[in-house]
Amino acid sequence: DGGITQSPKYLFRKEGQNVTLSCEQNLNHDAMYWYRQDPGQGLRLIYYSQIVNDFQKGDIAEGYSVSREKKESFPLTVTSAQKNPTAFYLCASSSETGVNQPQHFGDGTRLSIL
Amino acid sequence: AQSVAQPEDQVNVAEGNPLTVKCTYSVSGNPYLFWYVQYPNRGLQFLLKYITGDNLVKGSYGFEAEFNKSQTSFHLKKPSALVSDSALYFCAVKDMDTGRRALTFGSGTRLQVQP
Numbered sequence: 001d002g003g004i005t006q007s008p009k010y011l012f013r014k015e016g017q018n019v020t021l022s023c024e025q026n027l028n029h030d031a032m033y034w035y036r037q038d039p040g041q042g043l044r045l046i047y048y049s050q051i052v053n054d055f056q057k058g059d060i061a062e063g064y065s066v067s068r069e070k071k072e073s074f075p076l077t078v079t080s081a082q083k084n085p086t087a088f089y090l091c092a093s094s095s096e097t098g099v100n101q102p103q104h105f106g107d108g109t110r111l112s113i114l
Numbered sequence: 115a116q117s118v119a120q121p122e123d124q125v126n127v128a129e130g131n132p133l134t135v136k137c138t139y140s141v142s143g144n145p146y147l148f149w150y151v152q153y154p155n156r157g158l159q160f161l162l163k164y165i166t167g168d169n170l171v172k173g174s175y176g177f178e179a180e181f182n183k184s185q186t187s188f189h190l191k192k193p194s195a196l197v198s199d200s201a202l203y204f205c206a207v208k209d210m211d212t213g214r215r216a217l218t219f220g221s222g223t224r225l226q227v228q229p
Contacts, residue, residue: 004157033216040123042204042221043158058216090157100146100165103217105157 003027006091006106012114013078013085021076021109023091030096032074033103036060037088046089049074050096078111086112116141116209120220127195128228135190135203135223143211147188149179152202152222161203164188175199195227 004025013019025032031050035043045058049068063082068074074093078085088110092103117140127133139145146165150158162173169181179190188205202224206217 006157035219040221042120043219045216045218048216092158100163102148102160102163103158104160105150107157108155110155 004091004093004104004106006089006109008109009107011109011111013111014114016080018077018079019111021078021089021091021111023074023076023106024072025074025091025093025104025106026072027093027095027104028071029093029104030071031094032068033092033094034058034064034066034074034076035090035092037090037108043090046076116145116207116212116218118205118207118218118220120203120205120223122223123221124224124226126226126228129197130194133192133195133199133225133227135205135225137188137190137205137220138186139188139205139207140186141207141209141211143209145188146208146210147179147181148206148208148217149173149177149188149190150204150206152204158204161190195225197227197229200225200227 007022033048034046044060046064047066049055065077088108090108091106094103095101119138148163149161152158162171164171164181172178177192202222204222205220
């Protein structure tokens with residue numbers, strides 16, 4: 001089945017530690033996105049990428065980094081500079097052949113501080 | 115800039131009654147509008163979208179939404195609610211006329227359907 005796989009489902013971070021969240025898609029989509037979800041705040045865009053080897057900052061990029069070396073993969077690193085990383089992180093992808101295509105979402109990674 | 119407002123944190127409705135979840139938007143150009151649903155500890159699932167054409171859009175699971183340009187609204191509706199419709203619903207917008215390809219989401223509305 002085609003879809004988006006996020007791993008791990010749960011992740012714990014220690015103080016001063018960087019952690020990387022994985023996102024893989026087999027939908028052959030060009031565009032990929034990372035969102036952060038906090039209670040009562042909806043989804044906020046962290047980074048997005050419309051093509052391999054290119055990405056743009058979203059609304060809350062500080063303390064995060066990404067790479068897009070392969071079309072299928074868009075990992076997100078939560079760095080020690082992100083002082084409040086506890087949240088539910090969602091990865092999404094969409095086809096760019098038509099800009100009106102809906103985004104497909106993975107099932108998320110829940111990150112907590114130890 | 116593009117933005118979305120969902121004025122109700124929670125909507126309660128009895129099973130079998132019609133439901134409405136409200137959404138208003140703001141864009142500088144023309145909007146693409148979307149509704150998504152989220153079940154606990156899951157990602158978002160696409161319900162329906164408005165791009166152009168008919169103002170009444172039909173989507174998955176019996177949901178529909180009405181686009182109203184003068185009121186800048188895109189309310190989600192269903193004629194007869196089911197207990198299984200209980201979930202978190204998000205409205206999202208993309209401005210057709212800007213370079214930003216990412217969606218802007220509302221804060222979400224929790225729908226509770228009582229048996």
